[in-house]
Amino acid sequence: MTATLDGIDADRLVDDPAYFAEQVIGEPLWDYQADFARSPARYRCLLAGRQVGKSRVLAVCALHTAAVRSNVRVLVISNGEDASKRVLDDCAGMARRSPLLRGSVLDDQKQLLTFGNGSTIQSIPASDARARGNSIDLLIVDEAAFISMSLWQAAEPSILARPGSRVILASTPWGSTTHFFRSKYVDGKNTPSERVQSWHWPSAASPIADLDLIEEWRRTWSPIKFRTEIEAEWTDEAGSYFTMAELDNAVADYQLIPPAKAHGQTAVAGIDWGYSDSNALVLLGVLDDQELNRGKHLDELVYFIPWLEAHSRMQYSDFIDRIAEVARGYGLVRLISETNGVGQMPTQVLANRMDKQSHLMRGYGMVTPVTTDNRRKTSGYGALKLLLQQGRVVLPNHTELLKQLHALTYEMTPSGAVRIEVPEAAGHDDLADALMHVMCAVEGNYRSWRPDDPRPLKGKILTTPGGTRIPENPKCWDLPHAIMRVRGRDKGDGW
Numbered sequence: 001m002t003a004t005l006d007g008i009d010a011d012r013l014v015d016d017p018a019y020f021a022e023q024v025i026g027e028p029l030w031d032y033q034a035d036f037a038r039s040p041a042r043y044r045c046l047l048a049g050r051q052v053g054k055s056r057v058l059a060v061c062a063l064h065t066a067a068v069r070s071n072v073r074v075l076v077i078s079n080g081e082d083a084s085k086r087v088l089d090d091c092a093g094m095a096r097r098s099p100l101l102r103g104s105v106l107d108d109q110k111q112l113l114t115f116g117n118g119s120t121i122q123s124i125p126a127s128d129a130r131a132r133g134n135s136i137d138l139l140i141v142d143e144a145a146f147i148s149m150s151l152w153q154a155a156e157p158s159i160l161a162r163p164g165s166r167v168i169l170a171s172t173p174w175g176s177t178t179h180f181f182r183s184k185y186v187d188g189k190n191t192p193s194e195r196v197q198s199w200h201w202p203s204a205a206s207p208i209a210d211l212d213l214i215e216e217w218r219r220t221w222s223p224i225k226f227r228t229e230i231e232a233e234w235t236d237e238a239g240s241y242f243t244m245a246e247l248d249n250a251v252a253d254y255q256l257i258p259p260a261k262a263h264g265q266t267a268v269a270g271i272d273w274g275y276s277d278s279n280a281l282v283l284l285g286v287l288d289d290q291e292l293n294r295g296k297h298l299d300e301l302v303y304f305i306p307w308l309e310a311h312s313r314m315q316y317s318d319f320i321d322r323i324a325e326v327a328r329g330y331g332l333v334r335l336i337s338e339t340n341g342v343g344q345m346p347t348q349v350l351a352n353r354m355d356k357q358s359h360l361m362r363g364y365g366m367v368t369p370v371t372t373d374n375r376r377k378t379s380g381y382g383a384l385k386l387l388l389q390q391g392r393v394v395l396p397n398h399t400e401l402l403k404q405l406h407a408l409t410y411e412m413t414p415s416g417a418v419r420i421e422v423p424e425a426a427g428h429d430d431l432a433d434a435l436m437h438v439m440c441a442v443e444g445n446y447r448s449w450r451p452d453d454p455r456p457l458k459g460k461i462l463t464t465p466g467g468t469r470i471p472e473n474p475k476c477w478d479l480p481h482a483i484m485r486v487r488g489r490d491k492g493d494g495w
Contacts, residue, residue, distance in 0.1 A: 017064040024101065025063065025094045030207055032199070033057045037064070041197035045185040046170040049203035049232035054170055058140055059090040061168060065138040066119035067101060072137040073162075076123040077155055079146040079399050087142055088113060088123035126151050126253055126397060135161045138168070144181040145174035146399050148253050150462075152180050173234045174402070176248060182234070203230045225407045241381060241408040246388040249466030250395045251402070255473050257306040259329030265476035267306055268483040269335045270437030271323065271350075272430045273343040278310040279319040280430035282401075283330065284438035284483060285476030287394065292461065292469040297392060299447045302468060303483075304394040306330075306476055308401065310431055316346040324353050328360050333480040336437040339369045364480075370440075372433060380436035381408065383444065391466040404432040438483070446482040 008023045018034035021027045029037060033053055036046060037060060048054040062074045078084040088111050095101040095113065103116045113121040126147055136158040141147055159165035175182050188198030203209055218226055224240050227233045257265065267285040274280065287293075287302040307326070311319060327335070335354065337347040351367035358365060370376065387393040395401070408429070460472040 014068045017060060020064045020068065021060045024067070025060065025098050027056065027060065027094060029053075029057065029060065032201060032205055033060075036199050037061055039197050041166075041188070041192070041194055043167045043169065043184060043188065043196040045181070045188045045196065045198040046168070046201065047173060047185055047198070047232050048170060048201045049172070049205075049230050051203055051209065052201040052206045054201070055087065055090055055142075058087065058142060058168065058170060059094055062087075062091050062121050062138065062140060063094055063101070066113075066115055066121050067117070069117070069119065069137075071118040073119070073134055074121040074138045074140065075136045075155075075158065076121065076140045076142060077126060077147065077151070078123065079126050079143040079397060081125045083142065083399070084111060084123045084125045087140075088121065091121050091123075132158070134158070135165075137162045137165050139165070140168045141170070141181075143171045143399055144169040145171035145179060146397060146402070147181070148251070148397065149180060151253065173228050173232055174244070174406075176245060179248075200232060202232045222407060222409045224409065228403075228406075240406060241410040242385060242388065242405050244406060246385065247395065247402055247405055249391065250388050250393055250464055250468070251397050252394050252462045252464045252468075252470050253397050253472075254304070254394070254462055254470050256308070256396060257474070257476075259307065259326040262306070262329040262331075262476075264329075264331040265306065266331045266333060266478045266480050266483075267476055268438050268441045269323070269326070269330075269332050270434040270439075270441075271335060271337040271347075272434040272437070273316065273319075273338060273341075273346055274312075274430050275342045277428040278312045278430045279314050279316070280308070280310040280434040281319075281323060281326065282308040282431060282434035282438055283326075283332075284435070284441070286479045286482050287470060288475040288477035289469065289471075292471075296467055296469075297390075300390075300392060301446060301448060301477075301479070301482055302392050302394065302470075303387065303442065304470060304474060305396055305435070306474070308396070308398065308431060308434070310400070316342075316349070320346060320350050320353055323350060324357055327354065327365055328357070331478075331480075333364050333366075333484050334441060335365065335367045336441060337367055337369055338372045338433070338437065340372045344369075370437065372437075376440065377433075377436060380440040383439040383442055384435065386444075387439075387442070391464070391468045394464060394468055394470050398431075400428075401431045401435070404429055405435075408432060441483045441485050443482050443485045446479070448477075448479060448482075 012019050017037035018029045021029050037057055066072055066074050076087045078087055092106045092113055095104045105114045111123045132154050139159055169181050169184060171181055185198045188196035204214055224235045227235045267283040270282045272280040283306050284303055285306045287304045289302055293302055337350060339347050347369050354365045354367050461469055462472055463469050
């Protein structure tokens with residue numbers, strides 16, 4: 001006779017994740033989620049649009065694997081610290097709501113969920129070093145399209161020594177045809193097998209999706225934004241200002257430099273004040289590459305983003321306090337602040353604040369008010385596009401920034417000018433515009449030179465797909481005059 005636990009079929013719990021979700025967690029899966037969760041394929045690939053329950057099904061798969069077998073290891077890799085915490089929080093929340101799983105213990109410091117049967121679920125941000133280690137029974141890679149090949153190569157062998165081990169790759173569409181997620185997804189879609197199987201979940205697949213709203217977005221969003229975010233499809237990039245290849249080739253998984261650890265490193269700040277979207281701050285610095293790129297770029301400088309942040313619904317006064325805190329950590333030569341719309345007042349308050357704390361700052365800290373118009377966008381985004389094509393700017397693997405940059409469209413106006421924008425209702429552009437402001441500060445003709453035998457670099461060296469090298473723990477080069485131009489306000493906007 002089949003064993004039961006308070007009316008629950010214990011044998012079925014082991015074999016059926018959807019049954020487990022309903023009976024143990026109290027989270028019944030939708031039909032397409034249940035089909036995915038029940039698949040026996042060694043590799044499961046999920047291409048998902050917005051709000052289709054991707055995070056929910058990943059949490060269920062993780063909990064089911066850890067709860068029904070003893071001493072198993074589940075590892076969840078996400079693109080970023082915040083994303084990795086969200087995945088584990090989903091698992092912990094479901095476990096707390098289940099009478100049968102309430103004995104699990106969450107260690108926030110180690111991002112580890114431990115069960116009474118000896119099983120664990122650990123969630124980590126993208127890191128080659130942290131992905132190596134113990135053998136894994138279930139490897140889940142969230143937003144896999146944004147994970148670098150080096151991280152994937154470090155993580156995948158962890159399933160080698162565990163019988164019955166499996167891999168789940170889930171993401172919104174991103175990346176070239178050679179990226180491991182896209183190639184694995186295509187393999188599982190064209191020739192599904194016990195080895196690999198793929199699923200495509202557009203937003204309209206959700207039984208609770210507002211189909212009328214989706215149709216409105218189809219009319220008002222840019223085709224690229226709608227196809228990637230809602231229809232979950234890779235695009236041909238027609239009308240996109242930055243191609244996916246340009247962005248991909250500039251990305252490296254380097255460590256951002258928190259203001260508290262910057263110790264006065266030289267940078268320029270771009271500020272975008274939000275109303276319906278977020279307040280955003282992006283810093284740009286000259287990469288202190290110690291001749292790593294001499295063979296590729298000769299005496300031309302390479303730039304990178306040492307820090308960025310965005311805060312939704314944060315009051316302007318609180319954001320000004322945060323900017324002031326960043327300015328005390330970095331040596332900011334300039335804070336370029338937009339005055340459009342809501343930006344006029346907070347820009348003035350910020351300038352007053354910088355004057356009052358000038359004795360505490362490590363840099364000049366001057367606030368430069370600017371108007372975000374078509375001419376300025378053409379100049380700033382044009383500078384970024386050129387540096388991307390030259391391989392002279394390195395971007396962090398920051399999902400939201402990359403999506404915003406790729407969502408930018410361009411069109412020719414009747415006067416012959418180029419209009420660059422994220423179309424209305426197509427998504428946020430706060431981080432992208434903050435980056436545009438700092439790109440306007442780059443002095444394109446600035447050169448520098450080092451001796452042939454600089455002090456040796458310590459630590460791991462990363463290489464972008466475009467061939468530019470950057471230390472995993474980079475530093476800003478103290479060349480303030482290379483990032484002090486006020487592009488877009490002078491007559492000589494050319495490079």
